[in-house]
Amino acid sequence: MPSADTAGEPGAAPARRARSVTMEGMGQPHSRTGGQPELPPGQRLQRGWPVTHYGPVPKFKPERWDFRVFGATADGEKHGWDHEQFTSLPYETVVADLHCVAKFSMLGAEWGGVRARTLLELAPPAPEVTHVMVWAEYGFSSNMRLADFAVENAVFATHRGGELLTAEHGFPVRFVVPHLYAWKGPKWVRGVEYMTADRRGFWEERGYHNVADPWREQRYSYQEEPGDGPEL
Numbered sequence: 001m002p003s004a005d006t007a008g009e010p011g012a013a014p015a016r017r018a019r020s021v022t023m024e025g026m027g028q029p030h031s032r033t034g035g036q037p038e039l040p041p042g043q044r045l046q047r048g049w050p051v052t053h054y055g056p057v058p059k060f061k062p063e064r065w066d067f068r069v070f071g072a073t074a075d076g077e078k079h080g081w082d083h084e085q086f087t088s089l090p091y092e093t094v095v096a097d098l099h100c101v102a103k104f105s106m107l108g109a110e111w112g113g114v115r116a117r118t119l120l121e122l123a124p125p126a127p128e129v130t131h132v133m134v135w136a137e138y139g140f141s142s143n144m145r146l147a148d149f150a151v152e153n154a155v156f157a158t159h160r161g162g163e164l165l166t167a168e169h170g171f172p173v174r175f176v177v178p179h180l181y182a183w184k185g186p187k188w189v190r191g192v193e194y195m196t197a198d199r200r201g202f203w204e205e206r207g208y209h210n211v212a213d214p215w216r217e218q219r220y221s222y223q224e225e226p227g228d229g230p231e232l
C-alpha cells in the first residue's frame with residue numbers, strides 16, 4: 001500500500017526557487033476519449049489510491065450532518081439537506097481523474113453522487129455570483145470560479161467505483177472537479193458558498209495557485225498572473 005499518511009499535502013512544500021513556467025503551448029486537450037491516457041505535464045501515473053490530506057479524518061455524525069448552500073443565492077435564502085435528504089438527491093456517475101499537485105495522478109475512476117450542476121439547479125446562485133467556496137469539516141475550504149464549478153463532470157461524490165466512500169477518502173461526501181488539481185476537491189464537504197467576488201480557500205492562502213489548472217501546471221501562487229486571484 002502506498003504511504004497512507006501524507007499529511008501536510010497537497011504537495012511537497014512549495015518550491016520557492018524562481019522557476020520559469022511557460023504557459024504558451026502548454027494547454028492540452030482535456031478529453032481522453034479513446035486512445036492513450038494523457039497526463040498533465042509533470043504528472044506521473046499512480047497505481048492504487050493513496051490517502052492524501054491535511055489534518056485528522058473527521059468522525060461522521062449523521063444526526064449533526066447537513067449540507068448547506070449559502071451566500072449569494074438567487075432567492076436570498078440558505079438551502080440545506082440533512083444526510084437522508086442529500087442521499088436522496090439525483091444520483092449520477094461521472095468518470096474523472098485526480099491530479100495531485102504532489103505530481104501523482106489517478107486516472108479514470110467512476111465517481112457517483114450529486115453533480116454540482118444539480119445543486120446549481122436546486123439552489124440557484126444570484127446572477128452576480130462569480131466564484132464559489134466549497135466548505136468542508138474543520139473549516140477546510142477551496143475556492144473556484146463558478147464556471148469551473150459548473151462543469152458537467154464536477155460531482156459531490158458519495159461513491160467511487162460503485163462503492164461507498166471510506167472515511168479517509170471523504171465519506172460521506174467529497175467534491176471532485178477533475179480539470180483542476182485535486183486540492184480543489186475537498187473531502188468531508190459540508191457546503192457551498194456562492195460568492196460575488198473571489199476569496200482564497202485553505203491551500204490557496206498557503207502558497208498554492210488560485211486557479212490550479214493542471215494542464216497549465218498552475219501549481220503555486222508565485223506563478224499567478226494578474227487576474228488569476230485576489231492579492232495574497
Ligand SMILES: Nc1nc2c(c(=O)[nH]1)N[C@H]1C(S)=C(S)[C@@H](COP(=O)(O)O)O[C@H]1N2
Nearest residue numbers: 010051052053054100140182183185186187
Ligand atoms: N478536507 C480536505 N480535503 C482534501 C484535502 C485536504 O487536505 N482536506 N486534500 C486534497 C488533496 S491535496 C488531494 S490530492 C485529495 C486526495 O484525495 P484522496 O485522499 O481520496 O486520494 O484530496 C483533497 N481533498
Ligand SMILES: [Mo]
Nearest residue numbers: 010100101182
Ligand atoms: Mo494533492
